[in-house]
Amino acid sequence: MNNNATGPTSEMVEALYRAESRRVLATLIRLLGDFELAEEALHDAFRAALEQWPRDGMPANPRAWLVSAGRFKAIDGIRRRARFEAIDENAAQAIAAPDDPATWGNEDIEDDRLRLMFTCCHPALPPDAQVALTLREVCGLTTEEIARAFLTAPATLAQRIVRAKTRIRDARIPYEVPSPDALPDRLESVLRVIYLVFNEGYSASSGATLTRPDISGEAIRLGRLLIELLPEPEAMGLLALMLLQESRRAARASPTGDLILLDEQDRSLWNREQIAEGLALAERALASRRFGPYTLQAAIAAVHANAPEAAATDWSRIVWLYDLLVQVVPSSVVELNRAVAVAMRDGPEAGLALIDALLARGDLADYHLAHSARADLCRRLGRNTEARASYQRALALVQQEPERRFLERRLTGLKN
Amino acid sequence: MKYICLGYYDEKRWEMLSESERNAWMDECFAYDDVLRKNGHFAGGEALQGAQNATTLRWNNGKVSITDGPFAETREQLGGILILEADDLNHAIQLMSKHPGVRNGPFEIRPAADLTEMVRASEQRRSARK
Structure with a gap:
């Protein structure tokens, strides 16, 4: 330890906490074998750092210092409790194993972050708990922040995390x-959690606003972390997809918070940097030939990103990509999107026939976007009575305020 | 650590299989049980007779009532239990994913509960009463 230099200020220690706390936590969980114990140890370690560093100077390897301090605090805690609860020394001995954190390479610590991600997204945990635990442990959001993002009571959310x-x-x-x-299946569940987080931020499922950028930002950070640790094609595909969607954020809503559809967006507002990064990632994923649904969706988003104006969109390529996607993930929602693309390529009549067939099958009857897509095609064909009925059906089902206003505007537009 | 694997199966689907199909499937299951035994993962297990031979006991108005049939009337019936010795949940999942039984109905994997502490506390209470 460096004793003569002036130590860091408490602001510097706090900045270090923001940068390093998740790494240190991930390693402490491995060493201590317990989430709760590791979190306590993490806080004890930073408390000790706040006391000692400003006085004694910053250690040469702060990360290793913190891990080591956290571990000793935890061992102390176990020994203290053992005196009262007659637990044997084995637990304390086991975690006091003699390996010096100062000798670890960065790889060990990065592996711990990957372990933490896979554990938080374990399929034996309920899906909502996977999301909450990932945001809490991997991203370091507080329980209150997560509760706010998902419009859940903090107590409910805290309980979900404790149960997990x-x-x-x-x-x-x-x-x-x-x-x-086991990796392909397990990776799928990590990707699903990240995408769920992203979608909650990109298109909030309910509530007053269209998007919650902070939550999408967390999802993109998770995506970057994942490909840094595990550069699998589908992980790149997912990050590409998120970046390409995110690039349109500024153009998706009017200053008053109203929804603007893709063909009416001001494309000069699209974020070129995110598009360039997304396109490059999507290309790398496609070139691997081991891609899946996220890469295909990214490829579709890439077609839009490459079109200088709505009329120049390559709809044939989009329909072809949807054909592939339906094969990989047979789903009515994907078929609905394909129908909309067909309408753009071959005219509204062709799309309407596909949507009516889908609705007749029954599984999209309660999905507001199926009815609003149908309404839109009827409107373009001049079938106003049918369009009105479908807009009204969509309005009865919609949960989100800006989407509801959008449908109402369309409905009013019909009457004029 | 011990994991109790509850193997369910669909009686109707089982009845639709031909005898040779049933035999082939049973042979695969028993062969895999032998693999588990050989590697020290098979800590016990029994197959169950059909749900038509089940008896359910319930505590009802202060006494035990006896009814015919299984506790839960579901399409899938509990067909057998297997006690698995595995390092952790991922190991248990890995071992049971290879069991041919999973193709004929789901497995529910439950970690065995350690009641040692509860038993000890209960023994203390009971001996104090004497």
Whole structure:
């Protein structure tokens, strides 16, 4: 330790906390084998740093210092409790194993962050708990921030996180990166969690505003972290997809918060930097030939991003990509999107026939976008009575305020 | 750590299989059970007779009532239990994913509960009463 230099200010320690706390936590969870214990240890370590560093100077390797301090605090805690609860020394001995954190390479610590991600997204945990736990442990959001983002009561959310941690401990979900044969399935669940977080920010499922940029930003950060640790094609595809969607944020809503559709957006507002990064990632993922649904969706978003104006969109390529996507993920929602693309390529009549067939099958009956897409095609064909009925059906189902206003504007437009 | 694997199966689907199909499937299951045994993962298990032979006991108005049939009337019936010795949940999932039984109905994997502490506390209470 450096004793003569002036130590860092408490602001510097706090900045270090923001930059390093998740890395240190990920390693402490591995060393201590318990989420709660690791979180306590993390806070004890930073408390000690705030006391000692300004006085004694910053250690040469702050990260290793913090891990080491956290571990010793935890061992102290276990020994203290052991005196009262007659727990044997083995627990304390096991985590006091003699390896010096100062000798670790960065790789060990990066592996711990990947372990943390896979553990938080373990399919044996309920999906909503996977999302909450990832935002809490990997991103370091507070319970209150997550609750606000998902419009949930903080107490409910806190309970969800506690239950998930108990389950990890009691069912003994291991802290590991899955073996190669299990990796594809397990990666899918990590990607799903990241995409769920992104979508909640990109198109909030309910509430007064169209988007919650902070939450989308967290999802993109998670996506970047994942490809840095595990550069799998679908992980690149997902990051590409998120960046390409995100690039249109400024153009998606009017200053009054109203929804603007793709063909009416001011394309000069699209974020060129995000588009360039997204296009490059999508290309790399496609070139791997091991891609899946996220890469295909990114490729579709890339066609839009490449069109200088709406009329120049290559709809044939989009329909072709949707054909591939339907094969990979057979879903009525994907078929609905394909129908809209067909309408753009071959005219509204062709699209309407596909949507009516989908609605007749029944699985999209309660999906407001199916009815609003139908309404839109009827409007373009001049079938105003049918269009009105479909807009009204969509209005009855819609949950989000800006979308509701958009549908009302269209409905009013019909009457004139 | 012990994991109890509850194997469910669809009785109707089972009845539709031909005898040779049933035999082939049983042979695969038993062969895999032998693999588990050989590697020290099979800590016990029993197959169950059909749900038509089930009896359910319930506590009802202060006494035990006995009814015919399984506790839960679902399409899928509990067909057998297997006690698995595995390092952790991922290991248990990995071992049971290869069990041919999973193709004929779902497995529910439940970690065994350690009641040692509860038993000890109960023994203390009971001996204090004497």
